[in-house]
Amino acid sequence: MLRTANISELRKIIKEEKQRGKTIVLVPSMGYLHRGHLTLIEKAKETGAFVVVSIFVNPLQFGPNEDYARYPRDLERDAQLVEECGVDLLFHPSVEEMYPRPMVTFVEVGQLDKVLCGANRPGHFRGVTTVVSKLFHIVQPDIAFFGQKDYQQYLIIRRMVSDLNLPIEVRGVPIVREKDGLALSSRNVFLSAEQRQEALVLSRSLQEAAELIRRGKQSARDIEDFIRTAIRRDSQGVIDYVEVRDAEDLSEVTEINRQVLIALAVKFGPTRLIDNIVVEVETNV
Amino acid sequence: MLRTANISELRKIIKEEKQRGKTIVLVPSMGYLHRGHLTLIEKAKETGAFVVVSIFVNPLQFGPNEDYARYPRDLERDAQLVEECGVDLLFHPSVEEMYPRPMVTFVEVGQLDKVLCGANRPGHFRGVTTVVSKLFHIVQPDIAFFGQKDYQQYLIIRRMVSDLNLPIEVRGVPIVREKDGLALSSRNVFLSAEQRQEALVLSRSLQEAAELIRRGKQSARDIEDFIRTAIRRDSQGVIDYVEVRDAEDLSEVTEINRQVLIALAVKFGPTRLIDNIVVEVETNV
Missing domain, CATH: 3.30.1300.10 (Pantoate-beta-alanine ligase, C-terminal domain)
Incomplete structure (x- = not known):
């Protein structure tokens, strides 16, 4: 498995794979992977494409009183897991790599982002759509997989892709649950x-x-x-x-x-x- | 010269050119072309790339009391001009093709869009950055040319490309003037x-x-x-x-x-x- 924290290096790898005629699939994540993520990755692998998993805890989507700092992280454990799943490339940029200077550009999906989780987490979905559009531009995948536990996020990403003509197919994967029903998180x-x-x-x-x-x-x-x-x-x-x-x-x-x-x-x-x-x-x- | 008003058809053409290893250059415009635009196109041609000119009077960047309806248009004259310049592909989508349903997604470059033209034209630059990001996703150019008469627009597009990691090089071309100094418009x-x-x-x-x-x-x-x-x-x-x-x-x-x-x-x-x-x-x- 290849791995890099560097955008230019990732772009070089992707370019080579595209030149070989490979389809690129992206599974974006914030890491600390559980069986829900692994199901997404399995679905991605089933396409036969070159599978990229990104791990980035995106500060832009956390409010000032939310759990950005204490959000669980374990990159080495995650790297081992995705390697076992047969992922081709792990992209784990730092905050500085993703945001080298203060951001002034934002992608915003109106209406859909004002209700449910959006009502009590102002700016959350703007952070999500902005970072996902960055990841889409960096990785340039043909297909991207999103879990439907974050159903609103899944709908918002679909709408963003459609409204902005992103050349990407968004696929949703149903919630994965523990045996007793608890949704994995x-x-x-x-x-x-x-x-x-x-x-x-x-x-x-x-x-x-x-x-x-x-x-x-x-x-x-x-x-x-x-x-x-x-x-x-x-x-x-x-x-x-x-x-x-x-x-x-x-x-x-x-x-x-x-x-x-x-x-x-x-x-x-x-x-x-x-x-x-x-x-x-x-x-x- | 190829010409199309259809996004899927354009994508097919671009894909073929990319597979042949061609670099794609985009010159976005609102049409009614003058010598300023033609200079942009000349610069684009000098790259030796496959040159796409888009003509689209974007309703999203006009305010309710602005001149969207009376903005001058002459597609057939424009088509003849760009063909004479050796443009490879003219893309002239309809409003329905670009906005098949009400847009809820917008790309916004903060700070830079609040001053100068942005101060008196609220929503103008949001309309520009949103349509340009759509055109970028549709055409997927390697290089895009913008005139520096709209200097603020040029800076805003550059910042959008940098903040969102769009894989595009933005080149600015100095103002073209009449002999007596009037900036072409x-x-x-x-x-x-x-x-x-x-x-x-x-x-x-x-x-x-x-x-x-x-x-x-x-x-x-x-x-x-x-x-x-x-x-x-x-x-x-x-x-x-x-x-x-x-x-x-x-x-x-x-x-x-x-x-x-x-x-x-x-x-x-x-x-x-x-x-x-x-x-x-x-x-x-």
Whole structure:
């Protein structure tokens, strides 16, 4: 496996692979890889392309009171993992390499970035779209893989690519879960044993809510209340949001008569977890 | 010469040229080409590359009370001109091709876009950087040429390319002028004979101001006053701005002790003209 922290060196490698006619696939990440990331990488490998994994904890997407400093990092462990997965190139730039001088240019996806995680994390998605567009320009992949645990991020990246005509196909990969249902996240390491147990209410209530919808429940507000009640009953988690939204454009939904996303963010102590489920609705129109 | 209004068709052509090992050069324009544009195209041709000229009057960079509707257009005349220049590919997309649905994604270069033309044309540079980044993603040029009559635009594009790691070299080409000094502009056709004559005060006063600086004048405010006085004395032009700024980052300048840009915008009737000069200062430090 090749590895570099240097943009010019990466560009040279990519150029050579493209000249050989290789398709380039990018899996962007913030590292501290778990089985969710490894699933993304597996999907990337299945394309038969030249697979690049980037590891960069992007300061631009963390708010001043968020967990940038304590976000877990372990580059050598990550490097070993991706090498075992057969990744071709690991790109792990420093903050100075990515931001050699103060940034004044930003890429912003309006509307989609104002709701859900965007409402309580101002500037977060602007940081994400800006760094992802930098990574896209640096790596110039043909295909990029994103996990759907960050469903809103996945939709925002898709919209950015479409609006700005980026020559890249964005593929989403479903959430990977522990056997007991907990969505994999690098932040799960911060949970105490008790919080870890309580956090199961998230995936459980999402599943139950999806089942209610499939059985004909149509009120989005009722579904949200059902989940909120379950979380408050079964855990000490502090709800950031629980929302039913259109699964394509995140617009508000009152009556559930199309594909919807149920998304939530809940804090367990200082650790903020997110989870979601997309529910197909049979329409009998 | 090839020509297309279609993004997929353009991409196919570019891909083939890249596979042949050709360098791609882009000259973006809003059409109604004059000798200024043709100079850009000549410079592009001198590279020996595959030269793409785009013609697109971008609604996104015009304010609601600006001259989008009446901006001059003549595609067939332009097509003939660029063919005579030996351009390889003319790209002239429709508004629907460039904006098939409402845009929610924007690229914004902060700071640099707030001053000079940005101060009185809110959203103008955001429209420029967004459409240029789209054109860059569509054409994927190795080199792009921009005229320095829009000096601020040139600096903003350079900064966008650098901040977002676009793999493109931006080259600026000096202002092309009529024999009597008037900077070439597609908007000059709107000037009456009298306005056309009066507008000469712009280039003349810029030249005289540059000469004052070369002879040792150091006060930026005095230089601005000198130009403003000349414009008010010799024309009916209504001054939008006359400013001396740092030629690299457009920051404010009080004492002229480094390379400066003197830039101005003046309205003659409904027609807004811009002009500028970059003045090198010998530093004896």
